[in-house]
Amino acid sequence: xxxxxxxxxxxxxxxxxxxxxxxxxxxxxxxxxxxxxxxxxxxxxxxxxxxxxxxxxxxxxxxxxxxxxxxxxxxxxxxxxxxxxxxxxxxxxxxxxxxxxxxxxxxxxxxxxxxxxxxxxxxxxxxxxxxxxxxxxxxxxxxxxxxxxxxxxxxxxxxxxxxxxxx
Amino acid sequence: xxxxxxxxxxxxxxxxxxxxxxxxxxxxxxxxxxxxxxxxxxxxxxxxxxxxxxxxxxxxxxxxxxxxxxxxxxxxxxxxxxxxxxxxxxxxxxxxxxxxxxxxxxxxxxxxxxxxxxxxxxxxxxxxxxx
Numbered sequence: 001x002x003x004x005x006x007x008x009x010x011x012x013x014x015x016x017x018x019x020x021x022x023x024x025x026x027x028x029x030x031x032x033x034x035x036x037x038x039x040x041x042x043x044x045x046x047x048x049x050x051x052x053x054x055x056x057x058x059x060x061x062x063x064x065x066x067x068x069x070x071x072x073x074x075x076x077x078x079x080x081x082x083x084x085x086x087x088x089x090x091x092x093x094x095x096x097x098x099x100x101x102x103x104x105x106x107x108x109x110x111x112x113x114x115x116x117x118x119x120x121x122x123x124x125x126x127x128x129x130x131x132x133x134x135x136x137x138x139x140x141x142x143x144x145x146x147x148x149x150x151x152x153x154x155x156x157x158x159x160x161x162x163x164x165x166x167x
Numbered sequence: 168x169x170x171x172x173x174x175x176x177x178x179x180x181x182x183x184x185x186x187x188x189x190x191x192x193x194x195x196x197x198x199x200x201x202x203x204x205x206x207x208x209x210x211x212x213x214x215x216x217x218x219x220x221x222x223x224x225x226x227x228x229x230x231x232x233x234x235x236x237x238x239x240x241x242x243x244x245x246x247x248x249x250x251x252x253x254x255x256x257x258x259x260x261x262x263x264x265x266x267x268x269x270x271x272x273x274x275x276x277x278x279x280x281x282x283x284x285x286x287x288x289x290x291x292x293x294x295x296x297x298x
Contacts (some may be wrong), residue, residue: 077272083244084245084246085246085247086246086247086248087247089211089242089248089249090210090211090212090213090242090247090279091210091211091212092213092247093212096213098246099216100245100246100247101215103244103245103275104245104246106245107245127243137216137273138216138217138218138275139216139244141218141271142218142275153273154273155273157271157273157274158273158275159200160271161269161271161273161274161275162245165243165244165245165246166245166246167296
């Protein structure tokens with residue numbers, strides 16, 4: 001059970017916060033201070049349109065350079081970066097780049113939430129299903145599963161996947 | 168009379184249970200998606216993201232008989248790595264091949280592919296992913 005799911009099982013906001021703190025202490029993880037900027041960025045990203053049409057198919061210029069231009073819109077937990085994305089592995093469109101940035105960041109937020117290492121994580125995780133490339137299809141199903149009340153089995157599998165991929 | 172009524176009730180319950188069993192899809196049935204117009208060039212390009220519905224790894228096949236040699240792989244949605252490498256599909260082959268990753272269920276992967284070096288682009292060919 002993830003920290004988010006355990007918190008959802010505890011009724012009441014105050015108790016939920018205490019529960020999250022207890023999990024963080026119990027697991028030896030250290031929660032860092034909440035950063036309003038991360039939360040605001042996560043919400044703002046939910047209002048940006050996904051790359052579509054000609055822009056989505058654009059492959060001109062290096063993927064790394066194009067990613068650098070848009071990566072600032074995608075929040076990451078403190079101390080994390082996008083350095084583990086293999087930008088040179090293939091001919092990436094703008095849509096591919098946006099998708100990679102968002103899924104990479106999402107994985108890191110889901111792990112931060114599961115491990116209780118960021119106070120922002122529960123709020124950011126709740127925003128992820130509205131991010132441009134997470135709004136539809138199977139990526140949306142995965143993102144929705146990570147919100148309290150979502151599919152517990154899918155959530156557990158996703159945490160394991162993220163730990164294996166970026167953890 | 169009571170015995171007959173009990174037998175009837177039991178029969179109905181058994182019949183209903185049987186119908187439910189018949190109606191329920193197999194828990195391990197693979198889900199397939201057609202990759203229409205999976206357009207390839209000599210550089211790797213991504214078609215779409217999927218999630219596995221079973222263990223053992225997704226498989227891919229061409230539905231249209233491919234005119235060129237191609238390489239297909241499953242990519243990691245978070246890092247763009249291709250952990251199991253590429254699978255070679257010879258021109259003319261429409262057989263399924265397991266892509267080797269991800270082997271767990273509910274795992275996100277990109278369907279990605281390219282044509283063999285020197286063969287140019289192959290466009291408007293349809294494939295199928297079994298996941």
